Amino acid sequence: MELRQLKYFLKAKELNNFTEAAKELYITQSTLSQQIKQLEIELDTLLFNRVGKRVTLTEAGALFAQYAQQSIKKSEDGKSMLSDLNNLQTGTLTIGVTLGLQRLFSKAVLEFATRYPHIRIEAVFGASHRLVKDLENMEMDMVLVFNESLDNPNYIYHPLFDSPLAMVSSVHSPYSERKSITLEEMEKLPLLVATKGFSTDHVISQAFQLQGLKPTFHMEINDIPTALELVKSGNWYSILVQTSVLDKDLVTIPIVDIKKKRTAMLIRMQDTYQKKAMRAFQEVLEEYRDEGG
Amino acid sequence: MELRQLKYFLKAKELNNFTEAAKELYITQSTLSQQIKQLEIELDTLLFNRVGKRVTLTEAGALFAQYAQQSIKKSEDGKSMLSDLNNLQTGTLTIGVTLGLQRLFSKAVLEFATRYPHIRIEAVFGASHRLVKDLENMEMDMVLVFNESLDNPNYIYHPLFDSPLAMVSSVHSPYSERKSITLEEMEKLPLLVATKGFSTDHVISQAFQLQGLKPTFHMEINDIPTALELVKSGNWYSILVQTSVLDKDLVTIPIVDIKKKRTAMLIRMQDTYQKKAMRAFQEVLEEYRDEGG
DNA sequence: ATTTTGTAATCGGTTTTAACGATTGATGAT
DNA sequence: ATCATCAATCGTTAAAACCGATTACAAAAT
Numbered sequence: 001m002e003l004r005q006l007k008y009f010l011k012a013k014e015l016n017n018f019t020e021a022a023k024e025l026y027i028t029q030s031t032l033s034q035q036i037k038q039l040e041i042e043l044d045t046l047l048f049n050r051v052g053k054r055v056t057l058t059e060a061g062a063l064f065a066q067y068a069q070q071s072i073k074k075s076e077d078g079k080s081m082l083s084d085l086n087n088l089q090t091g092t093l094t095i096g097v098t099l100g101l102q103r104l105f106s107k108a109v110l111e112f113a114t115r116y117p118h119i120r121i122e123a124v125f126g127a128s129h130r131l132v133k134d135l136e137n138m139e140m141d142m143v144l145v146f147n148e149s150l151d152n153p154n155y156i157y158h159p160l161f162d163s164p165l166a167m168v169s170s171v172h173s174p175y176s177e178r179k180s181i182t183l184e185e186m187e188k189l190p191l192l193v194a195t196k197g198f199s200t201d202h203v204i205s206q207a208f209q210l211q212g213l214k215p216t217f218h219m220e221i222n223d224i225p226t227a228l229e230l231v232k233s234g235n236w237y238s239i240l241v242q243t244s245v246l247d248k249d250l251v252t253i254p255i256v257d258i259k260k261k262r263t264a265m266l267i268r269m270q271d272t273y274q275k276k277a278m279r280a281f282q283e284v285l286e287e288y289r290d291e292g293g
Numbered sequence: 294m295e296l297r298q299l300k301y302f303l304k305a306k307e308l309n310n311f312t313e314a315a316k317e318l319y320i321t322q323s324t325l326s327q328q329i330k331q332l333e334i335e336l337d338t339l340l341f342n343r344v345g346k347r348v349t350l351t352e353a354g355a356l357f358a359q360y361a362q363q364s365i366k367k368s369e370d371g372k373s374m375l376s377d378l379n380n381l382q383t384g385t386l387t388i389g390v391t392l393g394l395q396r397l398f399s400k401a402v403l404e405f406a407t408r409y410p411h412i413r414i415e416a417v418f419g420a421s422h423r424l425v426k427d428l429e430n431m432e433m434d435m436v437l438v439f440n441e442s443l444d445n446p447n448y449i450y451h452p453l454f455d456s457p458l459a460m461v462s463s464v465h466s467p468y469s470e471r472k473s474i475t476l477e478e479m480e481k482l483p484l485l486v487a488t489k490g491f492s493t494d495h496v497i498s499q500a501f502q503l504q505g506l507k508p509t510f511h512m513e514i515n516d517i518p519t520a521l522e523l524v525k526s527g528n529w530y531s532i533l534v535q536t537s538v539l540d541k542d543l544v545t546i547p548i549v550d551i552k553k554k555r556t557a558m559l560i561r562m563q564d565t566y567q568k569k570a571m572r573a574f575q576e577v578l579e580e581y582r583d584e585g586g
Numbered sequence: 587a588t589t590t591t592g593t594a595a596t597c598g599g600t601t602t603t604a605a606c607g608a609t610t611g612a613t614g615a616t
Numbered sequence: 617a618t619c620a621t622c623a624a625t626c627g628t629t630a631a632a633a634c635c636g637a638t639t640a641c642a643a644a645a646t
Contacts (some may be wrong), residue, residue, distance in 0.1 A: 017592095017593080018593075018594060018595095019592080019593065019594080029593085029594070029595095030594090030595085030596080030597095032594095033594060033595060033596085034595090034596090037595085050594070050595085052593085052594095053591090053592055053593040053594070054592090054593070054594090055593085055594075
């Protein structure tokens with residue numbers, strides 16, 4: 001058994017397809033088949049069911065994957081730890097960020113990069129649940145998202161700040177002077193959702209639904225800056241976490257019916273080596289905590 | 294980084310000597326040197342100091358060893374777990390046993406082997422502290438010893454029974470009818486120590502010392518059955534945990550001054566996969582618990 | 587029912603690399 | 617000063633990882 005084989009196995013498990021997995025591993029399908037078979041022989045257990053032209057993980061495979069994952073993680077933790085000994089002169093930090101927190105993230109990253117110019121940053125934007133899944137697969141060091149439930153004991157949660165949801169409009173819109181707005185008023189407005197598929201989107205739809213309202217979302221855009229550009233035109237309104245917005249041409253108007261605030265938080269895995277770079281990034285982040293991204 | 298290299302590294306670390314380590318690994322010193330170097334290059338860190346003709350672990354090496362150990366352990370745990378899935382039809386159980394518990398052990402092993410004939414048993418007899426060290430190095434699944442302090446949170450302790458220390462004599466000796474004896478009386482007797490270097494030995498010497506007594510141990514034997522044979526001759530007396538002795542030609546006489554009882558216990562590591570065979574053995578052991586070995 | 591497609595297994599050959607044996611060089615012991 | 621011990625290094629060999637092409641199979645499409 002070698003770490004190489006464990007890595008091959010996990011990739012095959014992830015994709016349920018040897019050909020694809022081989023591609024991602026930069027080896028041939030032939031090699032992958034052989035290495036998996038070799039592993040199976042050593043373990044004296046089939047890891048995949050070969051049913052017809054497809055492979056599916058066996059129960060044994062699923063159980064074994066846990067251990068394989070951890071074995072690999074420990075070896076990599078060891079490596080990270082050593083690279084930390086070299087005083088943050090090297091290493092990579094992989095951070096998942098949800099769209100609404102990109103402002104906070106970019107500010108923090110800017111500062112972090114000046115302090116630790118030798119650390120490579122990999123940022124992955126995506127939906128919270130996806131990011132958290134990647135975190136669990138050890139593909140990320142930490143994620144920056146809005147309030148996932150904080151009850152999973154395998155994670156460590158660091159709340160950063162709370163921020164309410166607000167309607168975003170152009171400063172030139174008829175609503176720009178309003179101090180607050182109701183969902184009912186908003187129902188008739190041309191709305192633009194900038195967080196489709198994200199948890200914030202879910203919270204918004206639920207709030208409307210709760211009041212029996214059926215707003216029409218005229219547009220969906222998976223990028224907040226672009227969405228904000230469009231809102232500036234005055235043709236649309238959007239709903240976002242208030243702190244995601246800071247622009248002289250835009251105003252945020254509190255929505256009275258949505259009480260629930262979104263909590264921005266940093267999440268990382270329990271029980272794994274915490275790279276120094278992780279702690280350093282967290283510190284930087286906390287300095288910006290009250291500016292709310 | 295491969296598990297093979299991690300294993301090589303740990304062996305080299307253990308022996309602080311590449312040549313010896315290579316021998317135990319059944320590879321040449323040349324290969325070991327190369328593989329260690331390769332690992333060092335990948336980690337970009339020296340694991341050993343090469344000072345003159347000897348190697349010593351660097352601080353980085355010591356830190357890394359922890360992770361290497363765990364990585365290997367996880368992979369092996371995965372394998373064990375799979376072999377357990379095959380319903381205890383296979384696998385090896387390595388158990389460390391201290392001398393005084395060999396009667397309990399052999400009875401338990403007998404029963405265990407009948408129940409699970411396909412499990413290979415490896416028994417290692419030795420001094421408790423040595424066994425516990427091997428346990429920590431993952432070279433053993435569990436150890437059967439007398440009361441080590443049970444404060445190490447990395448271990449799980451299963452007390453089995455308490456047993457007092459007693460003098461052992463032939464049934465034909467002038468003391469054979471005595472209900473108890475004092476250390477002072479024993480000081481003048483020809484004594485035979487059967488547990489030299491073991492923790493029980495330590496407890497005995499301390500008890501004498503505490504009363505300012507200086508007994509003469511006429512003989513040291515590292516094997517209890519042999520020691521008992523000699524005691525049967527009537528020429529010597531010995532001191533042992535009472536339950537270690539059960540023989541129609543021998544009697545055990547309680548020693549009034551030694552209050553401290555020895556607790557037999559099964560110890561295994563925390564946080565590692567517990568083989569089914571381990572649990573099974575433990576169950577067998579508990580059935581014999583009250584017979585006190 | 588037949589063909590096509592998508593996939594894994596297998597085979598023979600190539601490349602890489604782990605492993606070897608012998609040698610060198612350095613150092614501590616005699 | 618000499619010897620013994622050990623790790624590093626060098627050139628070679630054997631093992632194994634890997635490749636490309638082919639085969640085999642089953643599912644999907646025709």
